[in-house]
Amino acid sequence: MGVRATGIGSLPGEDFLGAVRVVLEDLPDLPHLPELPDRGATAGMVGRAVAVVGELGLDLQPAGWRLTDAPGVDHRRARSLLAQDLDVLEEQSQGFDGTLKVQVAGPWTLAATVEKPRGDKVLSDHGARRELAQALAEGVGRHLADVARRVPAATVVLQVDEPALPAVLGGRVPTASGFGRHRTVHPPEASEALGWVVAAAGERLVAVHCCDPAVPVGLLRSAGAGAVSLDVTALPVAAYDDLAGVLDDGATLLLGVVASTGTTVPTTRSVVERTQRLLDMLGFEAPEVADQLVLTPTCGLAGATPAYARGVMRTLREAARELG
Incomplete structure (x- = not known):
């Protein structure tokens, strides 16, 4: 290889x-499913993950994505766009029998980005962040099965994007007011939630990507990641x-x-x-x-x-x- x-x-x-x-x-x-954020919020890293999340409703507000009682119009658009993109991938990858990578934002990056129904980040509520992580894991399992069905000869691997994880662990995520910071999430809880998403991939290889110099390599591995993706140009010795x-x-x-x-x-x-x-x-x-x-x-x-x-x-x- x-x-x-x-x-x-x-x-x-x-x-x-x-x-x-x-x-x-x-x-x-090792081709990957492209993300084109220039197409709008439904096509970026978080929008892609929102399209994958199962059971929960979300909608796009001026401040970003927010949990709602039912999927809003932008949530439905994100899901529709992902389905259209997968149609294109299926058509263009006919006969492909190598390894194909798909990406999804991780539970802690989502928790630090998505808001609760009444404002402030999901990160501020232990129950809400647990529910969001479990819904993401459920959706990831379905998403990977869909990709594997569309490109049946390919070996599908998953990349979980966690750029916000070091800030979550370090208590550096700002509150809605901007004057405070959300409490630190301790490594065991962080590993558990990330582990749910990793486990949803089954026997497939899972890489966790984090380009922060403080990438917690040991935590990523303890969550079950079989691969670690990082920016080596910024890493301390x-x-x-x-x-x-x-x-x-x-x-x-x-x-x-x-x-x-x-x-x-x-x-x-x-x-x-x-x-x-x-x-x-x-x-x-x-x-x-x-x-x-x-x-x-x-x-x-x-x-x-x-x-x-x-x-x-x-x-x-x-x-x-x-x-x-």
């Missing part, structure tokens, strides 16, 4: 058909022991080695050398852990120009093949 390359999820623009074609062409070893532990355990590392925005795409050689230097610091040679490595951008590419985004994907693919 060797080293592979993939994207984190988001891409620039509004042309979903074109995005699917680009991903299948430029990242053939103290975190390298955790990365080495992931490889020692036989798990997978998705290494964010190329900036998600910029004006000049780095060369393949520079990406290869950066990855080799990191592995050397971790105490590994690329050939011995090649099957456990995936190269990615540091985060989503929605903020990049189309030319830069495509250049990054091609460079990552070439670097992965050279390393592998």
Whole structure:
């Protein structure tokens, strides 16, 4: 199998058909279901997760997504858009028999983003955040089954996006007033809720992505994640022991080695050398852990120009093949 390359999820623009074609062409070893936030709130990371959530109703308010008694018009639009996108993916991936990645926002990023019916974040209410996490897990199970039905020869893997998790653990999520901070969520509770979503994937590989320098690698692994996705360009050296532990355990590392925005795409050689230097610091040679490595951008590419985004994907693919 060797080293592979993939994207984190988001891409620039509004042309979903074109995005699917680009991903299948430029990242053939591990394509992903694109997210195009430029199409609006129903198409971004949180909007995608809202479309997946089962049993709960949500609607889009001026301050963002909010829990409601029944699905609002924007919730229904998010679900409809996801179904349309999956139709496009099914049509364009005919005969694809490799590994396909889909993404969903994690329970703690949702809890730190979605509001309760009367305002303030779900994060402020223990029962509400538990209910939201369980509804997300239920919806993820159905979503993965739907993707597997549409692309039957593919091996479907899941990426859970948790950019807000370090802020949740550190008590850094602001309250609605902006003058206070929500209480810290302790690691056992955080691991439990994340574990429900991971478990919903069944036997499928689950990667948890967090581009914060304080990514809690140990917690992600304790929640059952078989892979960890992070921005290695921002990691402190103290975190390298955790990365080495992931490889020692036989798990997978998705290494964010190329900036998600910029004006000049780095060369393949520079990406290869950066990855080799990191592995050397971790105490590994690329050939011995090649099957456990995936190269990615540091985060989503929605903020990049189309030319830069495509250049990054091609460079990552070439670097992965050279390393592998």
